[in-house]
Amino acid sequence: MMPDGAPDLPQVLPSAADAEFECVLADPAAARAPSTGGSPTAVCPPGYVPRRKQTTAYRLRGKEAVTEGPPQENPGGRDGAGS
Numbered sequence: 001m002m003p004d005g006a007p008d009l010p011q012v013l014p015s016a017a018d019a020e021f022e023c024v025l026a027d028p029a030a031a032r033a034p035s036t037g038g039s040p041t042a043v044c045p046p047g048y049v050p051r052r053k054q055t056t057a058y059r060l061r062g063k064e065a066v067t068e069g070p071p072q073e074n075p076g077g078r079d080g081a082g083s
Contacts, residue, residue, distance in 0.1 A: 015043050015050060023048035 009031050015021040023044035025031060031047025043050040059066045 009047075013045070013048060017041070017043050018050075020052060021050040022053050024051055 009025055009028055011025050013023040015023050021043050025047060026049045027047040029047070031045065033046065035046070057067075
């Protein structure tokens with residue numbers, strides 16, 4: 001519970017308008033404010049911002065793909081020209 005007695009707000013919500021997005025808490029005060037009905041085309045409720053859901057099985061660290069398995073050699077060689 002928050003000090004003012006209001007329930008904790010979830011950090012991430014699924015978007016009701018678009019299954020490809022999730023909503024991330026950006027402004028707790030706006031999220032706690034009484035609803036004014038909102039826009040029917042809004043991807044996220046007030047106080048939240050949209051972000052695309054991660055659909056890949058890998059993470060990126062700069063330009064490097066980070067996977068759980070061992071490194072794999074590029075089939076085209078380092079320059080991508082092939083054999």
